[in-house]
Amino acid sequence: MRLSSHDDFTRLREIIVGSAANYTGHDRDVSFELFHHENLTGFRSDWAYPRLVTPTEAGARPEQWAINRRYAEELAEDVEDLAQVLAELGITVHRPIPLPADPAPIAGLGWTAPPVPALNIRDNTLILGEEIIETPPAIRARYLETRLLAQVFTAYWQAGARWTTMPRPVLTDASFDLSYARDATTTLGGPTEPIDDPQPSPYDVGYEMMLDGAQVLRLGRDLVVNIAQANHARGVDWLERHLGDRYRIHRVYRMADNHIDSMLLALRPGVFLARHDGIRDMLPEPLQSWKFIVPPQPDTGAFPTYGDADLVLTSPYIDLNVLSVDEDTVLVNQDCTGLIKTLEAEHFTVVPVRHRHRRLFGGGFHCFTLDTRRDGTCEDYLT
Numbered sequence: 295m296r297l298s299s300h301d302d303f304t305r306l307r308e309i310i311v312g313s314a315a316n317y318t319g320h321d322r323d324v325s326f327e328l329f330h331h332e333n334l335t336g337f338r339s340d341w342a343y344p345r346l347v348t349p350t351e352a353g354a355r356p357e358q359w360a361i362n363r364r365y366a367e368e369l370a371e372d373v374e375d376l377a378q379v380l381a382e383l384g385i386t387v388h389r390p391i392p393l394p395a396d397p398a399p400i401a402g403l404g405w406t407a408p409p410v411p412a413l414n415i416r417d418n419t420l421i422l423g424e425e426i427i428e429t430p431p432a433i434r435a436r437y438l439e440t441r442l443l444a445q446v447f448t449a450y451w452q453a454g455a456r457w458t459t460m461p462r463p464v465l466t467d468a469s470f471d472l473s474y475a476r477d478a479t480t481t482l483g484g485p486t487e488p489i490d491d492p493q494p495s496p497y498d499v500g501y502e503m504m505l506d507g508a509q510v511l512r513l514g515r516d517l518v519v520n521i522a523q524a525n526h527a528r529g530v531d532w533l534e535r536h537l538g539d540r541y542r543i544h545r546v547y548r549m550a551d552n553h554i555d556s557m558l559l560a561l562r563p564g565v566f567l568a569r570h571d572g573i574r575d576m577l578p579e580p581l582q583s584w585k586f587i588v589p590p591q592p593d594t595g596a597f598p599t600y601g602d603a604d605l606v607l608t609s610p611y612i613d614l615n616v617l618s619v620d621e622d623t624v625l626v627n628q629d630c631t632g633l634i635k636t637l638e639a640e641h642f643t644v645v646p647v648r649h650r651h652r653r654l655f656g657g658g659f660h661c662f663t664l665d666t667r668r669d670g671t672c673e674d675y676l677t
């Protein structure tokens with residue numbers, strides 16, 4: 295259980311695979327709406343936003359958006375299959391505590407929310423070499439998600455890893471910088487509602503640090519970090535002060551609304567998988583000369599057909615969210631044939647893996663996982 299992971303592409307030895315157990319709903323409070331703002335489409339209606347809804351039954355939580363039971367069951371099947379595929383590739387696989395059925399709600403100062411399973415575990419933790427860094431969550435329902443990983447993190451800590459938690463936000467309405475959500479040029483899907491009236495709270499502390507591990511591209515001693523608003527900027531400032539001169543942090547502005555692992559992933563030194571070539575200009579100069587593999591536009595026929603009751607949380611580019619086993623071998627969604635052909639034409643070995651409902655649950659194979667040991671070191675890939 296030695297923790298050591300500095301990148302997304304050197305030989306993978308150990309990994310944590312998330313859990314989809316009991317993923318029954320999304321809690322559509324202001325923190326959820328802001329985080330998923332860019333991909334939420336077609337729900338411009340009062341009932342889509344809790345503050346405009348009068349609970350119909352005593353105690354009913356209007357924010358709760360039920361997930362189709364069959365989709366949740368199929369997701370769980372696919373996540374267990376992913377864990378099996380990785381184990382069969384000789385990789386040691388760890389798992390979080392599965393969320394129990396009907397869990398008690400969690401609470402912060404002035405809010406409550408139903409917890410969600412530790413599925414997209416890339417989001418709330420950053421592994422930098424021998425250090426576990428729990429990142430400050432932006433969604434209230436995910437506030438305690440990393441506690442489901444505490445058993446695994448403790449084992450790595452007992453084996454010598456460092457274990458750090460970034461300052462935990464209070465997450466009152468006023469904690470959130472709304473500038474990205476209000477900026478019409480960034481909202482692809484159309485806002486669910488103009489979020490213009492944050493409710494005051496006695497716990498207000500102003501804009502807080504909020505930064506997900508999936509906003510960080512790890513390249514040995516270089517970290518490319520996406521910033522879309524002030525919450526992210528404060529998180530990166532903390533990270534830079536914490537890391538000191540051990541790492542070089544490269545800030546990029548609005549490469550995405552938050553996560554960049556369906557925008558840009560390094561497949562090996564000198565080679566990126568990218569959503570589009572325009573990303574090149576956002577990167578530090580030494581990375582602009584790397585090869586960019588840009589697959590064909592997503593085939594919308596490669597996704598299940600969903601109805602109005604199904605909340606689509608990602609773009610159709612989600613299948614760029616691949617997981618590398620080593621610098622030549624990549625796990626790819628089996629339904630994304632354009633990407634598979636593109637990578638094979640570039641002489642990568644593709645391992646096709648089933649993952650049906652990646653647009654409903656916010657992530658792909660990179661999101662579902664947290665690599666904890668790879669062969670790479672804190673290399674300088676930029677010189």
Ligand SMILES: NC(=[NH2+])NCCC[C@H](N)C(=O)O
Nearest residue numbers: 508553556608609612657661
């Ligand atoms: N670590 C993650 N959960 N990444 C998922 C990013 C999905 C991205 N927002 C998209 O719509 O394509």
